[in-house]
Amino acid sequence: MSGPPSTYDALVVGGGHNGLCLAAYLARAGWSVGLLERRHEEGGGLNTEEPSIPGFYHNLHAQFMEFLDYMPFYQDFDLERMGSRSVYPEAQCGITFADGRAPLIIHRPDLLDRTHKSIARYSKADADTFCELKRKTMEIDQFLAASLYNPPPVAEQGKLPNPLANPMIEPMFAHLGLDPTYTLKSPKVIIDELFETPELRMLLYRECVEWGTPVEMEMGGTAFVMSVLWLSAIWKLMIGGTHTLAHAMTQACLREGVTFLESAEVTKIVLSDSRAVGAETADGRTFQARHVVASSVDVRQTLLDLVGAENLSELWRKRTERFRYGPSHVLATTTWCLTEAPHYRSAEVDPEIDRCFYTVVGFEDPDQMMDYIRAAYGDHVPERPGAGMWVNSLFDPSQAPAGMHVATGWFFFPTADRLDERGWEEVRRTYNDRFLELWTQSAPNINSSTVLANRLYTPDQMDSKNRMRFGDFSNGAFAVDQLNSSRPFPEAAQYRTEIEGLYLCGASSHPGGGIHAGPGYNAYKAIAADHGLAELWEANGRIY
Amino acid sequence: MAEVFSTAWLAQWAELINSDESLPDHAPPGLWRIYLRIEGDSASPYVPQDESLHLLLHLEDGRCTKLERGAGPPGPRDLDFRFSGPAAVFEQVAAGQRDPVDAGLEGDIKIAGDMGFLLRHAELVKEIVDLYVGRLETDWPKGKPPYGGEAVSAA
Amino acid sequence: MSGDVSTAVRPTDAADGEDGRLSFDAVIIGAGHNGLTLGAYLARSGLSVGVFERRGEEGGGLCTEELTLPGFLHNVHANYHTFVGLAPAFRHLELTEEGLEYVRPEVQMASVFDDGQALCVHTDAERTHASIARISERDADTFRRLQAEARRYVDLMLETFMYGPPVGINDLTKALVTFGLDKRSEFLEAKLRGSTIAQFLDRHFESDAVKAHLAFHAAICGYATDAKGLAIGFPLLVGKIDNWQLCLGGSHRLAHTLWRDLVRHGGLVHVQCDVARILVADGRAVGIELTDGREVQARQLVASSIDVEQTVGRLLAEDPSTAALRAKRSELRHPAWSLFSVHLALSEAPHYAAAAFDPDVDRAWVMNLGYSRVGDLIADWKAAREGRLPDPHPNAAVNSLFDTRDAPPGKFTGLLRQIVPAKPQNGSIESWDEVKDEYATRCIETWQRFAPNIQDAVIASAIDTPADIERKLTNMRDGDWMVGEIALDNLLDKRPLPELANYRTPVERLYMCGSTQHPHGFITFAPGYNALQVIAQDLDLEPWWRWV
Known part of the structure; x- marks a missing residue:
């Protein structure tokens, strides 16, 4: 039986957004590219399904898009023409309370006056501080983006990477007017020092972890700027769900001539003379790579499962084995089919909370929020099931049947291995109901009469669905020793591996998880440099 | 009598078609271009193996305006129907040893083109086929089918 | 350090209208396998094609x-x-x-x-024979003859009946008689058009179990056992009784394959785009309007692969030329x-x-x-x-x-x-x-x-x-x-209504190309392929798929 070609210039393992991004650039540079995807759908975490009732669409992984305006893949391949569309909600992220207290709502950066007004209900000083920091951060957003869309700094020969040696840090803190000692502190300490309002602190803790950054991670000053100041409240909603972005990316790849090999689970990266030359799939097919095999799956699967520990040096084997997953970004997705959108008690004070893109529900004070985060990070399913919720149908009617609504949210949970199968089953059976109790307290109209169906996807299922190991959305813990020039580990931080021809292009590499396609883009830069491919970057007026 | 597939044989066939007075009544208006690809096989002594005969038949308003051997297959834009199959099958049909409808049904002669046309104009198709089978007097100087094999008898 | 390869959108792309709105030669409503099939053929014919799908995934039933x-x-x-x-799509679109x-x-x-x-x-027909023979020797022999006969003609017949615009049941019966098929067949008879599958089975088979199995097989194909006239299709079903195939990796993979072929040839599928209206100017389809208010220009044609009720009743609600069809909506047959x-x-x-x-x-x-x-x-x-x-x-x-x-x-x-x-x-x-x-x-x-x-x-x-x-x-x-009942009076040139049976509509350059059309639902590719024949005629397209 004839089929697609078996030999390509490059094989890309994994059809998530990073694999798609790298494949598109390689193909545009003139290479033949075979993209191998284990699942029946492309997109990885760009996954939208109808898990309960047909017509109610839920994003099961990625929820919001903060990088559409920065993502080179998005611009260079005109993904909007390929069918991607987004909405930029005005009220971006908020927190609501069961006692009907004023909500806190952070609006889009172009609507800072509204943000100011919301925070000023609690503290004018906090409102001034936050809005000024946000404004100044957005002035340098291109430079912040450049730090994602470039390989991390190369450590001096023979020396360990120094996370504080990044030349960008000092001018950045100077521009923002932030104390340089913040570089050493954790986001939580910085938040507590900068802001006095407990309600704002809670919201910002949550914003910080939302992006995978542990709020108590020391030497977290840069991470604070990135996750709390820059990447919050610039979220876009994908019309039709995040999978439509995967669709657009796939159409872009097809137009460049990428060959899609789907339902193709790679079980082995084939080596010849210590060089990566191909891939074998579970169903017995083999594919050859003339120049490059690039893997967008996480580093442990890539090097230990697909290449094999026996083919690694002692150092690389140890480093890979010691690469850690979670608990910083281990999530469960809770999905709800509703007959009406939530109407919060806090809307009595500020009705905008009912039209807020992302709303934190179920936390009444900072201790509850910190208990929650610490429980999840500390191997426990949090006792109090608060969540951050998106009601996408408020902005995009296509995600629910006419007149109905969908709500999707995230719970932070321990890594998948902390509970056995029965344990997670129990969580799936009971946790949504427990959350509903809290949700009803904040939004009395959300109750058994307005909930048509609900379903919970737990970290073990994230693992089995997308092979995001341990349910870690970032494919590797966010920690000082696993970031930037040390991600996944210092020797592998430039997307190259010790196996000639084998590259890393997934979220285990800098800049990590999130729908920015940074690892795929940066891996292209590395491959282009090694193989003399066209410099397809810094196009369209970008500095990266 | 003319040798099978010879120019004289084709002329005789054309004449038969044009002498049939009922044909124009059944035929749809316009030009219909029919191509017969008669593929040499190990059995037929008339078409060498690995070669093909390309016969072109034009029917215009029910009259045969062309019936000739082409140097090669007509361009894809220049035909409406194609009948193709092994020479021995076409020869068996011409010799009255094989039912042409069976040969078509069973896929020995492959038919391509507007199949709906064949249905809507079944009588016309049947008449032309019957002319080929029943009334065309054919000479078989190199031997007559079924060439030692067993003939599939016509219905 | 900017590279020398342009990162601008490729100039071959024809998806933009002059005023920046979406614009295609052909706009297709619905990305089920028929819409995708038609789209892929048109894209391979050089047209720019945009397919608009309400759901988040292409494929419809796939x-x-x-x-x-x-x-x-x-x-x-x-x-x-x-x-x-x-x-034919398997060959023409190189799906393998x-x-x-x-x-x-x-x-x-x-x-x-x-x-x-x-x-x-x-x-293996012999193993089937052995299996049936354990229940009834006679039925095993009868089934072997039926299957052998059906295998002789099934491909040609299905190609003739299914992969072309429909002919009427009278023409069909006449052709059957003209070619003498009823005489040369034990099982194909003109009177089948008046018979149910149950009657056909009673006529030829003796064992309850064998008859039940054969009726079951037809039922899965959507053919009711007791519907008058469906016996005419039964021998053809038997001809394919051993060609049931499983799409590896899930049926959706076929949708992906068609989609990829379409996009490779310059077409695009826009998912999560519900169509609100078909735009008509001077009696001719010129585009669509989406429920989010965007307009999409169709420079040459619009084809709908969705049901008649929505196409005529909702998308053309204000179009006067289809008023008569709207009045006949209640005549549309659903089981x-x-x-x-x-x-x-x-x-x-x-x-x-x-x-x-x-x-x-x-x-x-x-x-x-x-x-x-x-x-x-x-x-x-x-x-x-x-x-x-x-x-x-x-x-x-x-x-x-x-x-x-x-x-x-x-x-x-x-x-x-x-x-x-x-x-x-x-x-x-x-x-x-x-x-x-x-x-x-x-x-x-x-x-x-x-x-x-x-x-x-x-x-x-x-x-x-x-x-x-x-x-x-x-x-x-x-x-x-199956988007329209399978019943003798709702098939061929009666499907879905006589006025729509040849894929054209009262609106010029608006075509029906989905399962509402002849032959019917299922993964046949035929409605899309057949609409293509009519469109090719109207647009004077070179029918490369008929080249031989």
Whole structure:
């Protein structure tokens, strides 16, 4: 039986957004590219399904898009023409309370006056501080983006990477007017020092972890700027769900001539003379790579499962084995089919909370929020099931049947291995109901009469669905020793591996998880440099 | 009598078609271009193996305006129907040893083109086929089918 | 350090209108397999093609989802592909080259009967003969003759009937007689157009079990056992009885393959784009308007692959030229019956009690659970028409026996399907929501009766009712998965209405290209392919697909 070609210039393992991004650039540079995807759908975490009732669409992984305006893949391949569309909600992220207290709502950066007004209900000083920091951060957003869309700094020969040696840090803190000692502190300490309002602190803790950054991670000053100041409240909603972005990316790849090999689970990266030359799939097919095999799956699967520990040096084997997953970004997705959108008690004070893109529900004070985060990070399913919720149908009617609504949210949970199968089953059976109790307290109209169906996807299922190991959305813990020039580990931080021809292009590499396609883009830069491919970057007026 | 597939044989066939007075009544208006690809096989002594005969038949308003051997297959834009199959099958049909409808049904002669046309104009198709089978007097100087094999008898 | 290769959008792209709005030569509504097929042919003909799909995925009935648990792939709708290798699209669109793979299970289908006996249809006709002969020697011989005869003509006939605009039943019958087919065939007779499948079976077969199995097979194809005239299609169904194929990686992979072919040739699919209106100017279709207000220009044609009710009633609601059609909406035929499915994640494959009689049943694909006489089927059709839930005789399929990719290692994906009324109670399709759980339990219990290990093997289940069919695929009105009843007076040039039967509509350059059209629903590719023939004529396209 004839089929697609078996030999390509490059094989890309994994059809998530990073694999798609790298494949598109390689193909545009003139290479033949075979993209191998284990699942029946492309997109990885760009996954939208109808898990309960047909017509109610839920994003099961990625929820919001903060990088559409920065993502080179998005611009260079005109993904909007390929069918991607987004909405930029005005009220971006908020927190609501069961006692009907004023909500806190952070609006889009172009609507800072509204943000100011919301925070000023609690503290004018906090409102001034936050809005000024946000404004100044957005002035340098291109430079912040450049730090994602470039390989991390190369450590001096023979020396360990120094996370504080990044030349960008000092001018950045100077521009923002932030104390340089913040570089050493954790986001939580910085938040507590900068802001006095407990309600704002809670919201910002949550914003910080939302992006995978542990709020108590020391030497977290840069991470604070990135996750709390820059990447919050610039979220876009994908019309039709995040999978439509995967669709657009796939159409872009097809137009460049990428060959899609789907339902193709790679079980082995084939080596010849210590060089990566191909891939074998579970169903017995083999594919050859003339120049490059690039893997967008996480580093442990890539090097230990697909290449094999026996083919690694002692150092690389140890480093890979010691690469850690979670608990910083281990999530469960809770999905709800509703007959009406939530109407919060806090809307009595500020009705905008009912039209807020992302709303934190179920936390009444900072201790509850910190208990929650610490429980999840500390191997426990949090006792109090608060969540951050998106009601996408408020902005995009296509995600629910006419007149109905969908709500999707995230719970932070321990890594998948902390509970056995029965344990997670129990969580799936009971946790949504427990959350509903809290949700009803904040939004009395959300109750058994307005909930048509609900379903919970737990970290073990994230693992089995997308092979995001341990349910870690970032494919590797966010920690000082696993970031930037040390991600996944210092020797592998430039997307190259010790196996000639084998590259890393997934979220285990800098800049990590999130729908920015940074690892795929940066891996292209590395491959282009090694193989003399066209410099397809810094196009369209970008500095990266 | 003319040798099978010879120019004289084709002329005789054309004449038969044009002498049939009922044909124009059944035929749809316009030009219909029919191509017969008669593929040499190990059995037929008339078409060498690995070669093909390309016969072109034009029917215009029910009259045969062309019936000739082409140097090669007509361009894809220049035909409406194609009948193709092994020479021995076409020869068996011409010799009255094989039912042409069976040969078509069973896929020995492959038919391509507007199949709906064949249905809507079944009588016309049947008449032309019957002319080929029943009334065309054919000479078989190199031997007559079924060439030692067993003939599939016509219905 | 800017590179020398332009990163601008490729100039060959013709998807933009002058004023920046979306613009294509051909705009197709609905990305089911017919819409995609038409789109791919048109794209290969050099037209810029935009397909607009309401759902988040292309494929329509080619829908594969992890309904139960991650890693278990369930074909929510189409599961059996019987036109593999026959539909011209396989050749013309080079689907295999694009990566499409099929498997044709050796034991194609089987029946396990109440009395513990079983019957298997193999790809090997001799083994089928041996299996039937254990029940009736005479029926085994008859079936062998029927199958042999049907195999002789099935490809040519299906190609002739299906892959071209429809001819009338009178023309068809006349051709049958002119070519003497009724005389040269034991089974094809002109009088079949007045017969039910049950009558055909009674005429030729003696054993209740054999007849039940053959009627079951036709039922899965959507052919009711007791509908007058459907006997005419029965020999053709038998001709393909051993060509049931499973799309590896899930049926949705076929949709992906068609989609890729379309996009490779310059077309685009826009998902999650619901169409609000077909734009008509001077009696001619010039574009569509989406529900979000965007307009899409169609420079040459618009084709609708969705149902007539929506196309004429909703999308053309204000168009005067289709007023007469709108008035005839009530004449559109939808069956009273639909399908109820239970999708299962299983820890074991079923082990049938009847394996003691014939071990091959354990490796059969399509399984009839308990229809033991034709009357059992007729009772189900009757119950469905009267709005009663039949005693379940579901059919079962475990695709993982043949495709290890559709379940985690060592696990299995299962499907139970039952003929049911579309509207079980009070004439309301929504009432399924109340009865579905209990009915699913009854379906599983039936399976348990024949495969005693199955209940313990169930890890998770997901139910898909006629109401869910309609919710997911809105053109399958009332759960009508063939988008228009299969009945002799709703086929060929009568389908869906005589005025629309040749794919053209009263609006110039607006075409119908979906399952509403001849031949009917299922994964045939034929409505899209046939609409193409008409469009090619109207647009004077070079018909490269007919080049030989």
